Amino acid sequence: MQPKLNIMHLPVYQPGKPVEDVKRELGLDEVIKLASNENPRGYSPLAKAAMLEEIDQLHLYPDGASVELTDVLAKKINVDTDQIIFGTGSSDIILMIARAFLVAGDETVMADETFSQYKHNAEIENVKLVEVPLKDGKHDLPAMLAATTDKTKVLWICNPNNPTGTIIAHEDMLSFLDQVPKHVLVVLDEAYGEYVFDDNFTDGVQLLDKFKNLVVLRTFSKVYGLAANRIGYGVGNAAVIRTINQVREPFNTGRLAQVAAKASLQDDAFLEQCRVTNRAGLDYLHGEFTRMNLEFFEGHGNFVMVDVRKPSMEVFNLMLRKGIIIRAGWKQYPTYIRVSVGTQEQNEKFINVLEQVLTDLAVLA
Ligand SMILES: Cc1ncc(COP(=O)(O)O)c(C=O)c1O
Incomplete structure (x- = not known):
């Protein structure tokens, strides 16, 4: 072997x-x-009630396309349903993006240090890693742009960044996205986005109309408190989401995860x-x-x-x-x-x- x-x-x-x-x-x-x-x-008491109600249905496969949850989320964040994909945690979306977009010979750009799973999945796909050191704990966006080449396929941004907790100023984010070549998929990981109070923080979903090469990742593991349930999502333009869906496992989110996520979205x-x-x-x-x-x-x-x-x-x-x-x-x-x-x-x-x-x-x- x-x-x-x-x-x-x-x-x-x-x-x-x-x-x-x-x-x-x-x-x-x-x-x-x-x-x-x-x-x-x-986690939300509404999520607990929803899971208890669902508990007798566990012998049945879940809805593979998470239709009800997708509807609720699409209305909440004001996007079309075909712009959303769910995963077994947002880690699953990271894996699927690497699987769908990266092949040997490609390059991928990310910060050093940032969330480890970008690198881990890129290594599995055998691509060239370009890690750009943080500057004062923040993404060095000019250096990341300079590191982007014709071979760069995916560029990873974590906002707020794990482990440093820093955010990218709104104007810096806009000017950066304006300059990223259109052949590069920008993954904007907002796992901790809901926690941010700073007015200078960017809600990535608001930028999707302008930047068709952007995909935003979020999760129910953090502020929603459902880490054990393993559910997160990606939002992007419909063509990108369709591509990611092509490599998705058929039943990658469970029944309890779906109903808990749906109820959590209703508990502001x-x-x-x-x-x-x-x-x-x-x-x-x-x-x-x-x-x-x-x-x-x-x-x-x-x-x-x-x-x-x-x-x-x-x-x-x-x-x-x-x-x-x-x-x-x-x-x-x-x-x-x-x-x-x-x-x-x-x-x-x-x-x-x-x-x-x-x-x-x-x-x-
Ligand atoms: C920045 C970031 N993205 C994604 C994840 C993955 O979270 P999950 O797979 O639980 O959604 C984490 C988990 O710690 C994280 O810190």
Whole structure:
């Protein structure tokens, strides 16, 4: 047996340890996970009711085309139904875009650092990766344009960017999209877009009429709190969406995911509560990092990246032993950790433990 040579070096995804395992191994009563940008408020009660109502139908295949959900979403975001595709999380849409558009010999442009799945899927398709370093934690759009060639097929933008949490100013986004050659598909990943309050943020869907080579990705895993349900979507011009649909698995979103997503779209009050409490959490973390004299990137999603001035894995391990799981280990940011916004109580415990750890390491006096 001979697998594809270009996937031989790929690591198998290592999920973070379950909270229960960490508790048992380290003898801790409480472990707080602030590592995966999940919603600490859970998900909408309307979604729960919809799932309970659907529970007796699980012996039947779901609607492969997610017709009802597509209708509700199309009305909500004011696009045609043929402009929408659903996936098993937005990760599935990333996979499908790579599968539908990229072949060996193509080039694809993305930031370094950004969400890992763009690179992962591009590597599977054996294309040339062009990674453009971030500038002050933000996409360096002029450098990304300069890196675009006749061979570039797909260009990935993450707004707000994971892991830095930064956003692209509206005028910069417009001027960038104006200059991207029309043969390049621009993927604008807005997994954390609903959290943003800044007026300078771009709602990518509003740009679809002008830029036919744009596709916007969103997910129900973050502000909607349905990470375990695995459902996300792409919105673009109908021809692009049709192409992505050609490589879609027939039943890639389940019944519970579809009804929960549909109900979530009808619960604006829950969405607003989550946005507001998340913003308060961001403000709290930013304020505490400033008090501790730590540099950070201003977060616009539901997480913040902060410079702890020590190798990040060392800080990660010390915090883990005290019952706080965060993310660390980015090669471009070796002294930064990323923390998700939790409940206020969790945020305060995180700050407490960080302060203890950084005091022990003599980062803080
Ligand atoms: C920027 C970004 N895009 C996409 C995803 C994928 O989310 P999901 O597949 O759960 O929709 C994530 C998950 O963390 C993310 O951070």
